[in-house]
Amino acid sequence: MGGNCSDGSVISTEQLCNYILDCPYGEDEEGCGLLGEGDYTLIYSPGYPDNYPDDVNVTYLVGAEDGLVLFVNFTDFSTEFFLDTVTIGNGDDPYDAGSEIATVSGSSLPGDIISNSSVIWIRFTTDGSDNSTGFLAHITAVNPEEFDTCYNGDLIPPSEICNYEWFCENGVDELG
Ligand SMILES: [Ca+2]
């Protein structure tokens, strides 16, 4: 390793396995330790808890052991609505639009999210003006068998059960 990317660009040792894709092809996050059941990591916007800069385009990658999924709980969230966004997806390819789970922005705390794969990507992009404090997320590796599911198989975060809002397409999370 030594901090060099395959295209010749140089990164510091702190940038290896820090959950942030620093090399152009993300090889600095390959072969890193995976979260075991109950393990968690914190992901936060650049500069947090100070304001993030303009023109951010950063991608985070978090992996858990096989068979586990990732529970994303935002504990702080403030971005410029619609223009500075956080997108979360299943797997390790942020350019695969079909893998997207959710895109969030604005000043209210997003609901909890559970992936349906053992790896997730999170991309944070901001435009050229107006910023805020960004986000702090706790990402925990969990056993999918501990959660109820929608009819389509999506796992239901406990906070979405009987909270008077439909999480599942057909509102099964609000039954009973
Ligand atoms: Ca990195």
Ligand SMILES: [Ca+2]
């Ligand atoms: Ca902005």
Ligand SMILES: [Ca+2]
């Ligand atoms: Ca609900």
